[in-house]
Amino acid sequence: MIPEHILAEIREIVGSSRLLLAPDELEEYGKDATKLGRSPDAVVFPRSAREISSLMRLANREGISVVPRGAGSGMSGGAIPVSGGLVISLERMNRILEIDPDNMVARVEPGVITADLQREVERLGLFYPPDPASIKISTIGGNVAECAGGLRAVKYGVTRDYVLGLQVVLPTGEILQTGVQTMKGVAGYDLTRLIIGSEGTLAIITQVILKLLPKPESEMTMLALFPDVQSAAGAVTAMIRSRILPTVLELMDSRCIECVRDEIQIPIPPNTGSMLLIEVDGDEAMVTKQAGRVEDVCKRWGAIQFLRAKDQVEAETLWEARRNLSPSLYKLRPHKMSQDVVVPRTRMPALISYLHELERDYGLPIPAFGHAGDGNIHVNIMLDNDKPGEEERANKIIELVLKKVIQLGGTITGEHGVGITKKNYLGLEISQEALQLMARIKKAFDPNGILNPGKIFSYKI
Numbered sequence: 151m152i153p154e155h156i157l158a159e160i161r162e163i164v165g166s167s168r169l170l171l172a173p174d175e176l177e178e179y180g181k182d183a184t185k186l187g188r189s190p191d192a193v194v195f196p197r198s199a200r201e202i203s204s205l206m207r208l209a210n211r212e213g214i215s216v217v218p219r220g221a222g223s224g225m226s227g228g229a230i231p232v233s234g235g236l237v238i239s240l241e242r243m244n245r246i247l248e249i250d251p252d253n254m255v256a257r258v259e260p261g262v263i264t265a266d267l268q269r270e271v272e273r274l275g276l277f278y279p280p281d282p283a284s285i286k287i288s289t290i291g292g293n294v295a296e297c298a299g300g301l302r303a304v305k306y307g308v309t310r311d312y313v314l315g316l317q318v319v320l321p322t323g324e325i326l327q328t329g330v331q332t333m334k335g336v337a338g339y340d341l342t343r344l345i346i347g348s349e350g351t352l353a354i355i356t357q358v359i360l361k362l363l364p365k366p367e368s369e370m371t372m373l374a375l376f377p378d379v380q381s382a383a384g385a386v387t388a389m390i391r392s393r394i395l396p397t398v399l400e401l402m403d404s405r406c407i408e409c410v411r412d413e414i415q416i417p418i419p420p421n422t423g424s425m426l427l428i429e430v431d432g433d434e435a436m437v438t439k440q441a442g443r444v445e446d447v448c449k450r451w452g453a454i455q456f457l458r459a460k461d462q463v464e465a466e467t468l469w470e471a472r473r474n475l476s477p478s479l480y481k482l483r484p485h486k487m488s489q490d491v492v493v494p495r496t497r498m499p500a501l502i503s504y505l506h507e508l509e510r511d512y513g514l515p516i517p518a519f520g521h522a523g524d525g526n527i528h529v530n531i532m533l534d535n536d537k538p539g540e541e542e543r544a545n546k547i548i549e550l551v552l553k554k555v556i557q558l559g560g561t562i563t564g565e566h567g568v569g570i571t572k573k574n575y576l577g578l579e580i581s582q583e584a585l586q587l588m589a590r591i592k593k594a595f596d597p598n599g600i601l602n603p604g605k606i607f608s609y610k611i
């Protein structure tokens with residue numbers, strides 16, 4: 151509980167109308183997309199870096215835990231206030247401060263919804279590529295804190311590749327500017343990159359300077375059905391080897407296809423074992439040329455069906471399968487444990503074969519889909535928490551999958567972050583020496599350990 155005299159100081163900073171204390175209102179701000187949660191003691195809605203600075207000085211003096219929060223769409227528990235304390239919601243700092251078409255940069259507050267920024271820049275013929283599937287709900291601040299990826303990452307990269315500079319508030323209250331607003335800049339250590347992906351544990355992001363691109367003239371969506379995952383993965387590698395870089399390269403395995411089969415308008419032959427959703431962009435001539443080459447590669451790798459969308463309506467039909475996927479998986483079991491692992495592209499078939507082995511050995515369905523162009527596979531372990539033993543078996547599968555991923559040269563999380571759900575596995579990937587250095591960095595930013603405690607590291611820092 152936060153003592154009354156400190157709540158009075160918080161009220162002086164943000165006013166009573168921007169402080170929540172009622173238990174039923176607090177509950178909502180204690181959860182994220184993991185469906186785990188714990189209510190905070192209070193939630194505040196600051197409107198400026200200066201207010202956040204005053205809140206942090208107070209919290210640091212009094213040893214109160216602070217958790218920054220965007221939209222709460224995180225998939226690793228990063229925004230959950232595991233030790234109570236104060237949640238700082240950035241949702242009311244949601245202004246697009248500037249879009250500069252000549253220098254192709256935007257300056258935004260952290261609470262801007264990603265899709266809103268994309269829409270606004272596109273009106274000016276510009277393009278902000280990062281497109282997490284949560285684009286309509288997630289915030290730019292949350293995207294930066296998690297270094298969110300998305301469907302277009304194979305060609306355009308992830309959030310990190312578009313952040314030029316940040317304004318942040320340190321846990322000790324200082325407001326500082328990192329990075330640049332130019333296309334280049336190497337002065338000093340790269341604090342911007344250190345804070346990107348730090349999951350709200352080093353600083354609170356209060357402004358973001360983003361690089362923009364010109365909007366591509368056109369795009370084309372295609373769908374290829376294959377007899378098995380091996381041929382689809384072979385086509386992915388062959389496309390990239392023949393210098394085609396699609397914007398989107400999404401893969402689904404046979405379990406996923408079975409889940410969406412009855413819900414989509416596309417007839418899927420019974421012998422389909424894998425599906426690739428592909429999109430290319432550029433000027434019209436380039437799109438036509440690339441689409442032709444994609445079709446050739448897919449057919450060479452044994453595609454049993456290849457569809458090209460003639461217009462936006464047809465493209466939507468092809469996208470339907472991908473969009474319907476996540477909810478459809480619950481047909482298999484009522485609960486899901488999801489892992490967003492990444493392996494080198496050429497090792498995807500080895501990982502998927504291993505998942506089939508685990509399905510057989512542990513008796514739980516493990517549908518896999520994901521951003522095949524990045525080797526980023528979402529491994530979904532489906533279970534019924536109410537059935538004795540299923541949760542233990544699922545946890546064992548997670549451990550084995552993560553160990554296999556490391557053995558294949560991959561990483562335990564490509565975009566969802568460590569948060570609380572993966573912190574016990576971080577040591578599989580990161581050496582003790584590197585973990586100790588990270589602990590010293592955390593201490594330098596946050597000497598009293600008040601900012602988002604209990605995240606990323608399995609021990610107290």
Ligand SMILES: Cc1cc2nc3c(=O)[nH]c(=O)nc-3n(C[C@H](O)[C@H](O)[C@H](O)COP(=O)(O)OP(=O)(O)OC[C@H]3O[C@@H](n4cnc5c(N)ncnc54)[C@H](O)[C@@H]3O)c2cc1C
Nearest residue numbers: 220221222223224228283284289291292295299350355565
């Ligand atoms: C349906 C669905 C699809 C998704 N698809 C993708 C996907 O394709 N790619 C992908 O990468 N992720 C995806 N996600 C995960 C999630 O949307 C992203 O991690 C997103 O970046 C989180 O943004 P948020 O605003 O909801 O942040 P929150 O969940 O509120 O917070 C996430 C983390 O960021 C910290 N944080 C938030 N704002 C700030 C700030 N201003 N300063 C400092 N720290 C801050 C929090 O403390 C927390 O640790 C998906 C989630 C859902 C529910």
